[in-house]
Amino acid sequence: MSTDELQRVHAWWCAANYLSVGQIYLLDNPLLTEPLEPEHIKPRLLGHWGTTPGLNFLYAHLNRVIKARELNVLPIIGPGHGGPGLVANTWLEGSYSELYPEVARNADGMRRLFRQFSFPGGIPSHCAPDVPGSIHEGGELGYSLAHAFGAAFDNPELIVACLVGDGEAETGPLATAWHSNKFLNPRTDGVVLPILHLNGYKIANPTVLARIPRAELESLLTGYGWRPHFVAGDEPWSMHAQMAMTLARVLDEIAAIRERARGAGAVVRPRWPMIVLDSPKGWTGPKTVDGVQIEGTWRAHQVPLAEVRTNPAHLRLLEQWMRSYRPQELFDSGGAPRAHLLELAPRAERRMGSSPYANGGAHPPPLELPAVAPFAVPVERPGETSAEATRVLGQWLREVLRINAAARNFRLLGPDETASNRLDAVFEVTNRTWVAESVPGDDHLSADGRVMEVLSEHQCQGWLEGYLLTGRHGLFNCYEAFIHIVDSMFNQHAKWLEAARRIPWRRSIPALNILLSSHVWRQDHNGFSHQDPGFIDVVVNKKAEVVRVYLPPDANTLLCVAEHCLRSRDRVNVVVAGKNSEPQWLGMEAATRHCEAGIGILEFASNDGDGSPEVVFACAGDVPTLEALAAVDLLRQHLPDLKVRVVNVVDLMTLQPHEEHPRGLSASEFDALFTTDRPIIFAYHGYPWLIHRLTYRRTNHANLHVRGYKEEGSTTTPFDMVVRNDLDRFHLVIDVIDRVPGLGYRAAHLRQLMRDKLAQHHDYIIRTGEDLPEVRDWMWQSRPASERASQ
Ligand SMILES: Cc1ncc(C[n+]2csc(CCOP(=O)(O)OP(=O)(O)O)c2C)c(N)n1
Ligand SMILES: [Mg+2]
Numbered sequence: 001m002s003t004d005e006l007q008r009v010h011a012w013w014c015a016a017n018y019l020s021v022g023q024i025y026l027l028d029n030p031l032l033t034e035p036l037e038p039e040h041i042k043p044r045l046l047g048h049w050g051t052t053p054g055l056n057f058l059y060a061h062l063n064r065v066i067k068a069r070e071l072n073v074l075p076i077i078g079p080g081h082g083g084p085g086l087v088a089n090t091w092l093e094g095s096y097s098e099l100y101p102e103v104a105r106n107a108d109g110m111r112r113l114f115r116q117f118s119f120p121g122g123i124p125s126h127c128a129p130d131v132p133g134s135i136h137e138g139g140e141l142g143y144s145l146a147h148a149f150g151a152a153f154d155n156p157e158l159i160v161a162c163l164v165g166d167g168e169a170e171t172g173p174l175a176t177a178w179h180s181n182k183f184l185n186p187r188t189d190g191v192v193l194p195i196l197h198l199n200g201y202k203i204a205n206p207t208v209l210a211r212i213p214r215a216e217l218e219s220l221l222t223g224y225g226w227r228p229h230f231v232a233g234d235e236p237w238s239m240h241a242q243m244a245m246t247l248a249r250v251l252d253e254i255a256a257i258r259e260r261a262r263g264a265g266a267v268v269r270p271r272w273p274m275i276v277l278d279s280p281k282g283w284t285g286p287k288t289v290d291g292v293q294i295e296g297t298w299r300a301h302q303v304p305l306a307e308v309r310t311n312p313a314h315l316r317l318l319e320q321w322m323r324s325y326r327p328q329e330l331f332d333s334g335g336a337p338r339a340h341l342l343e344l345a346p347r348a349e350r351r352m353g354s355s356p357y358a359n360g361g362a363h364p365p366p367l368e369l370p371a372v373a374p375f376a377v378p379v380e381r382p383g384e385t386s387a388e389a390t391r392v393l394g395q396w397l398r399e400v401l402r403i404n405a406a407a408r409n410f411r412l413l414g415p416d417e418t419a420s421n422r423l424d425a426v427f428e429v430t431n432r433t434w435v436a437e438s439v440p441g442d443d444h445l446s447a448d449g450r451v452m453e454v455l456s457e458h459q460c461q462g463w464l465e466g467y468l469l470t471g472r473h474g475l476f477n478c479y480e481a482f483i484h485i486v487d488s489m490f491n492q493h494a495k496w497l498e499a500a501r502r503i504p505w506r507r508s509i510p511a512l513n514i515l516l517s518s519h520v521w522r523q524d525h526n527g528f529s530h531q532d533p534g535f536i537d538v539v540v541n542k543k544a545e546v547v548r549v550y551l552p553p554d555a556n557t558l559l560c561v562a563e564h565c566l567r568s569r570d571r572v573n574v575v576v577a578g579k580n581s582e583p584q585w586l587g588m589e590a591a592t593r594h595c596e597a598g599i600g601i602l603e604f605a606s607n608d609g610d611g612s613p614e615v616v617f618a619c620a621g622d623v624p625t626l627e628a629l630a631a632v633d634l635l636r637q638h639l640p641d642l643k644v645r646v647v648n649v650v651d652l653m654t655l656q657p658h659e660e661h662p663r664g665l666s667a668s669e670f671d672a673l674f675t676t677d678r679p680i681i682f683a684y685h686g687y688p689w690l691i692h693r694l695t696y697r698r699t700n701h702a703n704l705h706v707r708g709y710k711e712e713g714s715t716t717t718p719f720d721m722v723v724r725n726d727l728d729r730f731h732l733v734i735d736v737i738d739r740v741p742g743l744g745y746r747a748a749h750l751r752q753l754m755r756d757k758l759a760q761h762h763d764y765i766i767r768t769g770e771d772l773p774e775v776r777d778w779m780w781q782s783r784p785a786s787e788r789a790s791q
Pocket of ligand 2: 165166167197198199200201202207281
């Protein structure tokens, strides 16, 4: 690197550091044209300095190589608390002011830039969606590397430069993410360049990786399959020289790997390079404050000078610190960055803050969706045919994968359960992504497979998020109980979507689709640990516009829901569907209508033709629907005059008031379905309290009685699972008898019969180990309403 270039990189770094400190501290006097006074200082000092100089150092050096080599680089900043750094760099390169013209590249813009940071009405402290070029907020640490890989998959021209905090590297998700290199196809995917930011500290502690011998760290990273390059020190000029040399070497290695991989022959896993940036935390900041060392310690993590407004010594230190970057040499008198510095910035979309990859993707091909009708299960009469819902879905997904194969814009992810969840038809057209070793007998592994299976729900979720945030599509399938592992990642992604919706320049991104199968009611063989439907409760905490929960009762409704989900954008769709053979209720046409409405009366099961039901049965979920219909069947046999309406809920959000959720029913619609005064027995898939939460404002809420999972589970028979939770047909019939006014004494015999059935069930399963034949072989007996009406 020439001296000129070196000086330019250094000037950029100084400017970015200056602008970062300015954001943390200053309300006014941005160019320090006058001596710093307490009134120039923000009343509340918020932000994180410690990680920022390292981030700025990397950004400056990346600029140089992007320009020299015409690279497409997407930055991902693991320690997203370095937000002021990313904002500073994107302002310097011009991306920021193009999106926020009022924050122009002049003195007034700089004043606004400083003032708005972590300030009411301004911008957040982290690399939130507000920040140009960011797809990763980095507020909750641990997901940077998984996001980086997700962005790199199927983006062959892209290099994702991922700064990983050394504290962040202690998290489970990050520790596993190093293994993502076994899933990256060097022929058709982009490159991830991890830069481990070894600044030695977290908030108040040293980091593990900084306190093991260097050889051990090197072995660890080598063991993960990387070739680590170290850039270590604190003397700026030596560090610039090292970083420039290392980047050159690393990029040469990457170019050589790509060339090899993109030639003929089999794809072999390369040893990708990575960088370890060992530099002081809070580098170039105050060395000591009040006699205590700051630079190079954990004390530099947040705001190194805390009393700038009230302590004149601190104020002086801040001024010295800021002036140490020589602002007058970096910015002209009007506040614009000087020309020699600007020359370092790449042009147009190569600027990292203007990367199209970070804003909806670089022209990703649209996802083509095949029609669902050809995959429908024929349903001549409700309940007559049986099917495995997810197996039917798998056949449609196979078609999705087939017709989008050339576009390379769809991936199916899961923690080793795609076949177990019965989606294995997809393996007729693709394989599991695998760039590690294979041996004969391996099943459907290949470097270009589009099904990604790794036993880390964190990686599945993180990869998919990165893939979606760069404009492509996917579906994550998971056992219902273990999706809780990514509760927090879901939260963070939903927050990103919520925030991004309010940012006009952010393009929309495809929805995050989560299919939960092997669910609570059919995990009887795996037992209690595998029984937990609580993810739905987590999901509905989020803002209405970004979440949907679907509980299709059978295969055709699952197909309709899946098609809708894969089309949708800017939200998280959670679909819960069983994989076992179950009766099918709705033909394709009826299923389509039902799913469009999201909720509706099951006409075939209702006998309240005159519109005056004595009881409303509601059901949501495949097994609860089955039990509700079996209960209706019993009522029809034993109390044929009782008028029952059956309402099935596919889209859980319809239950919320219209004012709370765009899919919510209006008060009159809800009252029409559920009546204002009849008992409602609600058989629900998950924890019953959620239904109360969603409906507490409805007129008839006082009459609503919900059955669901109440944490009663074990390794037992399928039917015993519902019995233990009082969700079975016999309990549901008793609920009706107990709640319909006047039915109690009329139906006393039936009530007793139900009790007897429960006792009989219990004895039978203890004796035989399986469910009563009348339960196992139960079929919907009632005739269609049309036949009944014609009598
Ligand atoms: C999952 C998670 N746990 C805890 C925190 C709180 N936290 C914020 S910053 C930080 C230390 C981060 O250290 P490191 O990754 O080394 O970042 P840097 O030193 O670059 O600031 C912690 C623990 C968090 N943001 N996310
Ligand atoms: Mg650190």
